[in-house]
Amino acid sequence: MNIRRMKATDLAAVAHIDALSFNHPWPPAAFEIELENPNARCWVAEPTGHPPDSRTGVIAALVIWRVLDEAHIATIAVHPDFRGQGAGRLLLQTGMQSAYAEGARIYHLEVRARNLSAQKMYLGFGYEIVGRRPRYYHDNGEDALLMTLDLTRSKPGHPGLDSLPMPLRDFLTGDIL
Numbered sequence: 579m580n581i582r583r584m585k586a587t588d589l590a591a592v593a594h595i596d597a598l599s600f601n602h603p604w605p606p607a608a609f610e611i612e613l614e615n616p617n618a619r620c621w622v623a624e625p626t627g628h629p630p631d632s633r634t635g636v637i638a639a640l641v642i643w644r645v646l647d648e649a650h651i652a653t654i655a656v657h658p659d660f661r662g663q664g665a666g667r668l669l670l671q672t673g674m675q676s677a678y679a680e681g682a683r684i685y686h687l688e689v690r691a692r693n694l695s696a697q698k699m700y701l702g703f704g705y706e707i708v709g710r711r712p713r714y715y716h717d718n719g720e721d722a723l724l725m726t727l728d729l730t731r732s733k734p735g736h737p738g739l740d741s742l743p744m745p746l747r748d749f750l751t752g753d754i755l
Contacts, residue, residue, distance in 0.1 A: 579665055581672040584620035584639065586613060591636040592622065599655035601717040612641050618652070619644060621673050623665045638665040642673045647730075649677035651687035667699055674703070683729040688722040690715060700725050 584592065593606035612618040623638035638656040642649050651673075656666045674685060688711065689696050697707075705725040714722035 579668050580624040580626055581621060581669055584622045588622050588636050592639040595639055595655050595657045598658055617643050617645055619676055621669055623669045638669050640669045640673045642677055644677055644680055644682055647681055648684045649682035685727040687725050691721040691723050
């Protein structure tokens with residue numbers, strides 16, 4: 579799997595993956611705007627050793643917004659044909675590592691209450707469920723769970739950087755690439 583920064587030539591593939599992944603995908607122009615947003619970090623995943631899904635070979639995309647010491651996972655999507663193969667996890671790891679290198683220590687996201695596979699991935703990164711937004715998703719009124727990973731806390735019962743699993747701690751601090 580190859581993870582790299584998103585380029586303008588990826589936009590059609592990214593918009594297609596988003597449309598396949600969500601009932602209410604981002605408008606295609608939104609990704610173009612994010613490429614120009616100085617606070618956005620846009621990433622894509624490409625397969626290695628597989629025929630590409632599209633002209634650019636993009637199979638997954640991630641947008642993270644960085645503000646001061648915080649990072650917000652704005653969207654992450656993996657093409658349905660490539661789900662369960664680690665693309666989302668590697669993409670998220672890379673995006674989080676980059677945000678960490680830029681000073682992010684608190685990470686936020688919203689996830690559908692019924693999206694158990696995504697929740698499992700986020701929990702594996704040390705995120706905690708910290709709240710709920712009732713009827714957040716307009717397509718079906720589903721709640722969103724608010725999840726946070728706060729690396730500034732190191733009290734018992736809270737993740738903090740030192741209490742993260744060593745592979746994730748090493749990855750965030752750059753000991754593993």
